[in-house]
Amino acid sequence: MIYLDGEIFFTSIENIVRRLKIEEGVFKDLKVNNKDVMVTCPFHKGGMENKPSMGISKDEVKRNGKKYPAGTVHCYSCGYTANLTKLIADVKEVDRFKAWRYLIEKFSGGSNSERNLTINVERSENQENKEKYIDIDKVQAYNKNKCSASINYLKRRKINKVRDKFLIGYNEDHESITIPVLNRSGKVVMIKERSIEGKRFFNSTGSNKAGVIFGLYQVEKDYKGEKIWVCESEIDALTLWGWGIKAIAIMGSHISDLQAKELEKSPIRDLIDGMDRDDAGRKGWRKMKDKLIPKGFKMWNTEWKEIFNNWNDQEKLKDLNQLTYQEFQQIIKY
Structure with a gap:
């Protein structure tokens, strides 16, 4: 028996994660140790990393004087952090309400599940947005x-x-x-x-980080109507700033609904694709366009063909921070 967002589930974290792997195909691989269920992270390397780097705590743990509930998620490679409900929402690309309903329908044995569903989701959203x-x-x-x-x-x-x-x-x-x-x-x-x-x-x-965009504050302080590069990582965005080019980072491969709303509130309306060139980055850019183009944003695609042609090992070329400024200037925007 475990507690997730105030609801009793008569199962284990390991069982939930195994079913996500087998029935939903969310994770490539899974291993279990004393404290965590380790899975291959679905948010970097296109979910195809060789060794599981994402840990999902099996029970409540205490670190540095603070308690972390069962189902706390952290990827030790890309830094993704969430609870189990948010993880399911992100990998299934649904909102938290639908992710919570998935957990309730699959695993909850409580008689008040449906009555508590909306209350628990609202409580989680309020905690997340605070x-x-x-x-x-x-x-x-x-x-x-x-x-x-x-x-x-x-x-x-x-x-x-x-x-x-x-x-x-x-x-x-x-x-x-x-x-x-x-x-x-x-x-x-x-x-x-x-x-x-x-x-x-x-x-x-x-x-x-759900509703925060790295670099947006700095861009807005001195915004003059320029096209703004959007990247996955802070390092990539900082690389561009070092070259005198304004950029933001969504701190992951997929923009959240809250981040999209933050962009809508800003004066920015032109975004250039600075996302990683792997499968996750390409998918993330397409999803971002789907969200923002209907809101009036103009999204500029980029082509790295000339740079790829000159690299000895094309498979290792993934993000902007790997480029020299001269290589960056070869990127085609359209």
């Missing part, structure tokens, strides 16, 4: 830490020029760079971290 701000002093403290290892990493990733503009810093405890994410009002909603060695990601506790 922004938790982070003290700017914490962000500035990270920004002041200019250790040589972090500076060298930023130079290697071509983003050292915009370090102070975006208050990028360094967390010694995690040995990672810190990238604060601001909402349209300039409040720090979350801090994303990436290790300078290896590929480990950390998100600030209690963070929620």
Whole structure:
């Protein structure tokens, strides 16, 4: 028996995830350890990674003095974080209400399931939409830490020029760079971290990125009607800013409904495809166009043919941060 969003389910997290794999084809592979059900992440590498990198907690866990409920989801490669309901909504490309109904119909044994359905979904949405701000002093403290290892990493990733503009810093405890994410009002909603060695990601506790777009605050501060590049990762967006080109990042391969609404509130109406060139990025761009074109946005496609022709190993070319500025200038927009 487990609790999810206040509802009793007479099953286990492992059983739910296994059925998602077998019946829905959501995950390529699945492994179980003492604490988590590990699955192949459906949000990067087109869901075709070789080793499972996404963990779904089997029971409530306590970390750093805080409790995380059963079904807490985190990908240790791309940083995707959610609860089980949100994961199902994202992979099935439905809203949270339909994802919750799926769980209720498949697994709930409670007699009040239908009566509680709307109440629980509304409660979850309210919790998800409630922004938790982070003290700017914490962000500035990270920004002041200019250790040589972090500076060298930023130079290697071509983003050292915009370090102070975006208050990028360094967390010694995690040995990672810190990238604060601001909402349209300039409040720090979350801090994303990436290790300078290896590929480990950390998100600030209690963070929620569903309705936030990285770089949108900075774009709007000095917007002059330009076409704006839209990317998956903050690193890609920062690369473009380093070249003097305004960009935003949706922090994943698929734009959420809340992010789409944030864009509608902004003055931006022209977006250029800077999404990754893998299957997930291509699908994400198509879905983004489906959402935004009916809202009056003009979406500019991009062609990387000339760049691909000059790369020795085309399969390794995926995102903007891999390009030199000269290669970037070869991208065709139409």
